[in-house]
Amino acid sequence: MTDQLRERWAAGGTALGAWISLRDPIVAETAATVGFDYVCVDLQHGLNDYDGMANAVAAMARTGVTPLVRVPWNEPGIIGRALDAGAAGVIIPMVNSVDEAQRAVSACHYWPIGTRSFGPIALGARGGFAGIEAANEQVLCIPMIETREAVERIDDILDVPGISAVYIGPADLSITYGLRPGMDQADDEWNAAIAKVVASCAAHGVTAGVHSAAALAAKRGEQGFRMITVSSDLGAVAAGFGADLRSSREATGG
Amino acid sequence: MTDQLRERWAAGGTALGAWISLRDPIVAETAATVGFDYVCVDLQHGLNDYDGMANAVAAMARTGVTPLVRVPWNEPGIIGRALDAGAAGVIIPMVNSVDEAQRAVSACHYWPIGTRSFGPIALGARGGFAGIEAANEQVLCIPMIETREAVERIDDILDVPGISAVYIGPADLSITYGLRPGMDQADDEWNAAIAKVVASCAAHGVTAGVHSAAALAAKRGEQGFRMITVSSDLGAVAAGFGADLRSSREATGG
Amino acid sequence: MTDQLRERWAAGGTALGAWISLRDPIVAETAATVGFDYVCVDLQHGLNDYDGMANAVAAMARTGVTPLVRVPWNEPGIIGRALDAGAAGVIIPMVNSVDEAQRAVSACHYWPIGTRSFGPIALGARGGFAGIEAANEQVLCIPMIETREAVERIDDILDVPGISAVYIGPADLSITYGLRPGMDQADDEWNAAIAKVVASCAAHGVTAGVHSAAALAAKRGEQGFRMITVSSDLGAVAAGFGADLRSSREATGG
Amino acid sequence: MTDQLRERWAAGGTALGAWISLRDPIVAETAATVGFDYVCVDLQHGLNDYDGMANAVAAMARTGVTPLVRVPWNEPGIIGRALDAGAAGVIIPMVNSVDEAQRAVSACHYWPIGTRSFGPIALGARGGFAGIEAANEQVLCIPMIETREAVERIDDILDVPGISAVYIGPADLSITYGLRPGMDQADDEWNAAIAKVVASCAAHGVTAGVHSAAALAAKRGEQGFRMITVSSDLGAVAAGFGADLRSSREATGG
Amino acid sequence: MTDQLRERWAAGGTALGAWISLRDPIVAETAATVGFDYVCVDLQHGLNDYDGMANAVAAMARTGVTPLVRVPWNEPGIIGRALDAGAAGVIIPMVNSVDEAQRAVSACHYWPIGTRSFGPIALGARGGFAGIEAANEQVLCIPMIETREAVERIDDILDVPGISAVYIGPADLSITYGLRPGMDQADDEWNAAIAKVVASCAAHGVTAGVHSAAALAAKRGEQGFRMITVSSDLGAVAAGFGADLRSSREATGG
Amino acid sequence: MTDQLRERWAAGGTALGAWISLRDPIVAETAATVGFDYVCVDLQHGLNDYDGMANAVAAMARTGVTPLVRVPWNEPGIIGRALDAGAAGVIIPMVNSVDEAQRAVSACHYWPIGTRSFGPIALGARGGFAGIEAANEQVLCIPMIETREAVERIDDILDVPGISAVYIGPADLSITYGLRPGMDQADDEWNAAIAKVVASCAAHGVTAGVHSAAALAAKRGEQGFRMITVSSDLGAVAAGFGADLRSSREATGG
Secondary structure: OOOHHHHHHHOOOOEEEEEEOOOOHHHHHHHHHHOOOEEEEEOOOOOOOHHHHHHHHHHHOOOOOEEEEEOOOOOHHHHHHHHHOOOOEEEEOOOOOHHHHHHHHHHHOOOOOOOOOOOOHHHHHOOOOOOHHHHHHHOEEEEEEOOHHHHHOHHHHHHOOOOOEEEEOHHHHHHHOOOOOOOOOOOHHHHHHHHHHHHHHHHHOOEEEEEOOHHHHHHHHHOOOOEEEEEEHHHHHHHHHHHHHHHHHHHOOO | OOOHHHHHHHOOOOEEEEEEOOOOHHHHHHHHHHOOOEEEEEOOOOOOOHHHHHHHHHHHOOOOOEEEEEOOOOOHHHHHHHHHOOOOEEEEOOOOOHHHHHHHHHHHOOOOOOOOOOOOHHHHHOOOOOOHHHHHHHOEEEEEEOOHHHHHOHHHHHHOOOOOEEEEOHHHHHHHOOOOOOOOOOOHHHHHHHHHHHHHHHHHOOEEEEEOOHHHHHHHHHHOOOEEEEEEHHHHHHHHHHHHHHHHHHHOOO | OOOHHHHHHHOOOOEEEEEEOOOOHHHHHHHHHHOOOEEEEEOOOOOOOHHHHHHHHHHHOOOOOEEEEEOOOOOHHHHHHHHHOOOOEEEEOOOOOHHHHHHHHHHHOOOOOOOOOOOOHHHHHOOOOOOHHHHHHHOEEEEEEOOHHHHHOHHHHHHOOOOOEEEEOHHHHHHHOOOOOOOOOOOHHHHHHHHHHHHHHHHHOOEEEEEOOHHHHHHHHHHOOOEEEEEEHHHHHHHHHHHHHHHHHHHOOO | OOOHHHHHHHOOOOEEEEEEOOOOHHHHHHHHHHOOOEEEEEOOOOOOOHHHHHHHHHHHOOOOOEEEEEOOOOOHHHHHHHHHOOOOEEEEOOOOOHHHHHHHHHHHOOOOOOOOOOOOHHHHHOOOOOOHHHHHHHOEEEEEEOOHHHHHOHHHHHHOOOOOEEEEOHHHHHHHOOOOOOOOOOOHHHHHHHHHHHHHHHHHOOEEEEEOOHHHHHHHHHHOOOEEEEEEHHHHHHHHHHHHHHHHHHHOOO | OOOHHHHHHHOOOOEEEEEEOOOOHHHHHHHHHHOOOEEEEEOOOOOOOHHHHHHHHHHHOOOOOEEEEEOOOOOHHHHHHHHHOOOOEEEEOOOOOHHHHHHHHHHHOOOOOOOOOOOOHHHHHHOOOOOHHHHHHHOEEEEEEOOHHHHHOHHHHHHOOOOOEEEEOHHHHHHHOOOOOOOOOOOHHHHHHHHHHHHHHHHHOOEEEEEOOHHHHHHHHHOOOOEEEEEEHHHHHHHHHHHHHHHHHHHOOO | OOOHHHHHHHOOOOEEEEEEOOOOHHHHHHHHHHOOOEEEEEOOOOOOOHHHHHHHHHHHOOOOOEEEEEOOOOOHHHHHHHHHOOOOEEEEOOOOOHHHHHHHHHHHOOOOOOOOOOOOHHHHHOOOOOOHHHHHHHOEEEEEEOOHHHHHOHHHHHHOOOOOEEEEOHHHHHHHOOOOOOOOOOOHHHHHHHHHHHHHHHHHOOEEEEEOOHHHHHHHHHHOOOEEEEEEHHHHHHHHHHHHHHHHHHHOOO
16 A cells, blocks of 8 residues: 655655544545545544544545554553554654653564564455564654653654654643643743754654644744644634634624 | 524524534534534434434533434434434425425424424433423424425425425535536526525515525525525535645645 | 446446445455455345444445445435445335336436435545536446336336346345245246346346355356345355354364 | 243233333343343434444343334334344334334235345344244234324224234323323323223234333233333433432432 | 532532443433532443543533543543543542552643643533643542552552542452442441541541442441442442332232 | 353363454354354454443353453453453453563452452343352453463463463464464474473463464364364455355356
């Protein structure tokens, strides 16, 4: 199967993604059809459970999109299940130490790199399993960097082999820097933290990714991010509802 | 419970609604929170089945929104089930004759008006059942007018007592006038049909409603519609995804 | 999207199909991957409801298979919903008269052929809607011929324009000929009925289809059937379980 | 499989049943374990859809209880699906005429009695299918008598062969006699209607059944009913919650 | 939103709760309508998974009830997900040590108190998110004290800041004291353990809570408990079924 | 309830099992009806979540089959939930050390053996709970031995009291021996590992189990395995589809 995220990276471009919180596989399918490079089904703060995620990944298999899953926590059971369902990679929350990074890498890879258990059930149904060596090479293990602690240890964390990209969670990162949760901040220290992560990524040959929004895409691209989530399903639906209601109220004198 | 749709009508205003196709009750809840007067869960062309609809109606009960359901067909089983689940009314597709209108009215009302069977299970759980007379008075029985045949018979259809509003389906109406399905048409005959329905509604004291979009709200309001669906969940999410991806591709040089 | 069933027919070949009763979309996806020309999700005697069917159709969209749905009854609501979910056609039980055939055709087609309501939601999400004319041309309206009554009226039924194929249900057909339900019968009258339907199909330019099994594929192909269901999920799983248990009991001395 | 309802009838006793509205198969399983003769999953006013019903019927198969399903309407598609899922019979709402009774009987029986389509999928999985003759003999076709119209025609309705029992819906019956919906009424005309139905059942050799409550069991038994629903899941849970809260508030000085 | 549990505590009263094991959101909605101060959806021994819990919490949002969730284990992933779904607090099983109490507190609070990740998706949809400071102040972190080990360490456990209440699990507590699982015990040591926990709670300004039943409400209230679960859905339904069947069998001579 | 697995063992026989990956409880029910001694619902690489597993276990309760669940990981929350749902035992992946074996045993047993929390909800609904002592005696705690590390420590692992059987995962075991994942291997070291585990089991009075296939049943039985999984649902369906399609293509000249 094609893998639009890696193709974008291979071409030196910036991969753009959509974020899925809603419990309907047609939403992920719509995102994939629209043309994002990756679509990530969020099992942490989103509303899906394993079943909705598996159906969403199946519904996207028709397109070239790279399916990702954010797991609820750095726990090998759900990491394995997400990959077995056909996710090309997992985004793993709250990786704050070398030990946690090693556990993330271990859960994503088969021996000898890690301890993933074998049983790629959905890839089997799709005729797409290419062997454990290929799986170990291709799996996208993407820890989230979203605390002050993680930023301070970023170089050590990125020394752990097997990390494909890191994914900054700006809201959580804001909180541990004493700021209100937000996609962006004016705060110097916070921005220095962002820059430090990007620089460490560059030094380690690891892609820098970030949870973001369309309005920030240019800025994040200039900062060196090559994996930027620019849209979310629930955000889009809430914004669309709000805009449609406001303009129609005005239009109908309400 | 409050009933924002009727309040809007009582105040002489225009009720604005959102349309729900997605299988996640939080979408309907979001629409209700945003402030639409009514939110309609579509069981005909939408993706929900009974269960998703019942959960969506439950999730909206917190707000003052008027929950509606479009049933898949003019069939008493599902009409009763939608009302039992707590819908304040039903939108009924393809009512093209006096006989079909009578069947729609019959399915929505208890004796002596109709043949609805008693068992308002969700209203019971909500402590909101006010008796069969109140139910017969308050239920919104809303046939769809969406064929040439129905337009031609509109006066006879509206003579049937028990119809609260009619709801024009512009896409299907377009088809039976030989046009491509669309929300609006430049075609004179089609526009005359629209005007005829609105006029007949006015003459019969029945609200004119229409499936529409925010960009058409002003026009439909001026035409006399007092129930206008101006937003849809899947439309909003697809539009939001598309806009975010386009602007972000430009912004990131993709 | 490709449409393997029509391609097979266009090439003068015999289309082979799998039958889906189980409530897991990966089963349909497996059938599609294995290479059947069509896969039919059975909403009549199978265990799926709308939701499972819609997810199965989505999971098959990756492949070239032609997705079909057998609806529970000749009822326009569920016929429309199956097509909206992305089915390329519907198999409609117990079509025993010209009137019932006309109602089946009507439910499958938009005006001016029929009365189907517009709202192809899943095709929209897939970017695959090609217009109502194309939809009317391509939809596979497949009535089941499964009673003595239907066999006797087969020529009149096939005179109804808009039928793509007929699908013989051998078990129900057996019953109305006074036989035990079965895939095949030694009974002359029953075999004459089969032959009569195939002959009438040939005369009317309509494909003859039949619910069958792999062991009967050669026979049915020789009889002139060009649409033969040769495998079923629950049948395969029950047969596999049985064979594995028997041989293993023997092997382990049990 | 055992069939506690028929055994009770065969022994000249009164069969007692529980009513299932909740979407959790363990509730039906609990009712079956407690020892009711029949448990009826309500698809009309209850909250289950096909899937929940099928799982409930499967969960009860361990016990000797007779599983029944009330279908949403007198429609052959869902009647067949309920029986295919393993229901021993169906309760069919709003059978008000000879024609409607004939349609109910037809949907419940295979040829030559009716037009049921063959495909008893769950019985197959349970190894319990005993042939179409046995199925035709054993199926419980139970029309509801719940309008004034039906009462007036009761003798004609019961002349239709193939009816095992009738089931009075006292709430709907109350409505068509101009009374508030209730399980029992002081009204003479209403009580005469009840008596008339019981008498007609006795004359026709058909069991009289009634939707009721434990407090009315003695009265209904004396009136000649041999199938009495005396408990409901949502009723029990609401009553239990209410009683526990009231006594505990008092006990804790709240 | 109102928060009946805290209001009850603020008024010096005893909060009474209902326990939800069943997979149908209308059960929790019924409990909330009946008037309990809190309703707890049990993800440990109950039958719900994340999805059922999220729908139950949404269905209760209409009322002033305080929604709680018992998580399956002291694990940050599911604790965060329960709070994101709109639970006002979590009951956390088997907290037997200071370290486990600290982990429970950490999972319930954002920085600087804990390590909860930001993403309150359902509160967002409800327009009810009041900021991370408010969330940290209001979240109800309720460890279960249900082993001898925990009782012995109760003072140290309650020294951990951030605990709102403790919740005694009498069945598990019985087991570690060598008794059969039960809601109450005659055993002196067991009752001394209960008293010790209540006394330690009083000394630490922490509410004492207990899993119980209506028959024990007075006793538990006198012992100083201010959070008493007095009813459960499956218990109520089983008790109601049993009582209805017994009295009806007698009444009908069965 | 009967317990076919233990009966087979008690009789000195070899227990044969089926493996369930599909999300439809009728598949497990079919396996139980066919006559396997145990049926295991796989929550690790299979597609079910808690809900599907609980429904599958309920559907099998009618038969004498021993229901097992493979949990996704060695985590007490899901182990307890599987047993509460009615599983007679759990298969626990990747038990590679004495500490991990002790944690597995602890999660499966109530005090004083372990730390399982009390709440056997489904057994309660089935009237089948026989007390905590019986539960502790009967629960099947079955760690998986599937790494080189585990094989090397097998004697120490089996010294841990409370293990009923071990279950070899040949695919994962292959990987840690540097081989491609497979059900069997020609490799001497790998076969020596298998033999070592069986020998250690014999020495410790623990049953040796293995994930396998019908074609290997004789061999595994001769090696001393007394618990052999010989069939899988998705395997059977994929094999059946493939065989039916191939033979039918040939038969129809395709």
